[in-house]
Amino acid sequence: EQLALRTKDLPAVSTDEYRIRLNGNMEFPEEIPSLLAHGAEGIGLYRTEFMFLERKTVPTEEEHYRAYKQVLESMGGRPVTIRTLDLGGDKVPGKTKHEREPNPAMGLRAIRYCLANRELFRAQLRALLRASAHGNLRIMVPLISGVSELREARSELEACRTALSRAGVRIGNRIQVGIMVETPSAALIADRLAQEADFFSVGTNDLIQYTMAIDRQNRDVAYLYKPLHLAVLRSLQNIVGAAKAAGIPVSMCGEMAGDPIYALVLLALGFDELSMTAGQVPMVKNILRRSSRAEALELLNTAMELTTAEEIERHIRTEMERRF
Numbered sequence: 001e002q003l004a005l006r007t008k009d010l011p012a013v014s015t016d017e018y019r020i021r022l023n024g025n026m027e028f029p030e031e032i033p034s035l036l037a038h039g040a041e042g043i044g045l046y047r048t049e050f051m052f053l054e055r056k057t058v059p060t061e062e063e064h065y066r067a068y069k070q071v072l073e074s075m076g077g078r079p080v081t082i083r084t085l086d087l088g089g090d091k092v093p094g095k096t097k098h099e100r101e102p103n104p105a106m107g108l109r110a111i112r113y114c115l116a117n118r119e120l121f122r123a124q125l126r127a128l129l130r131a132s133a134h135g136n137l138r139i140m141v142p143l144i145s146g147v148s149e150l151r152e153a154r155s156e157l158e159a160c161r162t163a164l165s166r167a168g169v170r171i172g173n174r175i176q177v178g179i180m181v182e183t184p185s186a187a188l189i190a191d192r193l194a195q196e197a198d199f200f201s202v203g204t205n206d207l208i209q210y211t212m213a214i215d216r217q218n219r220d221v222a223y224l225y226k227p228l229h230l231a232v233l234r235s236l237q238n239i240v241g242a243a244k245a246a247g248i249p250v251s252m253c254g255e256m257a258g259d260p261i262y263a264l265v266l267l268a269l270g271f272d273e274l275s276m277t278a279g280q281v282p283m284v285k286n287i288l289r290r291s292s293r294a295e296a297l298e299l300l301n302t303a304m305e306l307t308t309a310e311e312i313e314r315h316i317r318t319e320m321e322r323r324f
């Protein structure tokens with residue numbers, strides 16, 4: 001907390017001037033004061049599905065709108081990245097009749113669920129468009145597996161925008177529409193997705209789960225969950241490279257982003273933004289401010305010469321402990 005107070009208003013910038021924006025992850029509007037107090041510069045991930053959980057009825061468009069408006073206003077013009085509903089899978093709302101799937105992680109979830117439940121999706125999109133007049137909104141679509149899903153989501157958004165405009169509703173004029181990169185297919189065609197998305201945000205929890213073919217709910221295979229597996233690092237390199245080539249910002253909002261042990265790896269990979277819980281912001285910022293991108297690149301290059309996840313992890317851990 002001491003650190004949070006001291007560094008709250010300082011930028012996350014390396015000693016050789018590489019600037020990373022540190023954003024906050026959130027579920028409820030009540031979390032905003034704490035995020036700001038810890039120095040979050042924006043919202044990188046607002047998990048809207050939490051409004052659906054722990055209740056029996058589906059939230060109305062008005063409820064969505066009020067929550068989003070409150071968050072956008074509280075953030076006072078700072079970017080607010082609102083993720084469209086990531087329902088399905090392990091997050092099934094009480095009201096919706098949903099057959100339990102044998103393999104929910106690979107089932108009807110996130111954007112798939114929204115495209116299969118269009119009225120639910122449209123209610124959220126209308127609420128987002130209405131709220132967009134009150135701040136700096138970015139809409140983020142989860143679990144994109146190909147360009148068609150992004151086009152379909154955009155087309156729904158445009159249809160809602162047209163209808164609202166006709167009805168005289170005021171809508172923000174520069175809403176960014178980006179995607180979460182969290183499937184191996186999206187990572188592999190990141191160059192094509194970057195042509196049609198305004199930004200990327202990597203969801204490492206899912207990207208690692210799907211890349212390694214390990215069910216996050218299954219404890220028997222949890223030992224294979226390795227953020228520093230060479231396949232994950234290569235995948236991240238491809239995603240960041242595609243974003244840079246297309247000139248769009250690339251963020252990470254999975255748990256990997258807030259763990260200080262990975263801060264130099266992410267600095268080296270070239271992320272523009274990292275999003276994490278409020279409490280993680282000061283520590284990650286402190287590490288970034290005390291390091292250079294040049295040394296981070298050297299660390300990553302050496303690590304990626306190694307082969308097994310255990311070797312890479314040991315190397316990064318040793319080097320991080322030696323430095324900090």
Ligand code: PYR
Pocket residue numbers: 045182202203204205206207253254255
């Ligand atoms: C993920 O890391 O998969 C998120 O959804 C944040």
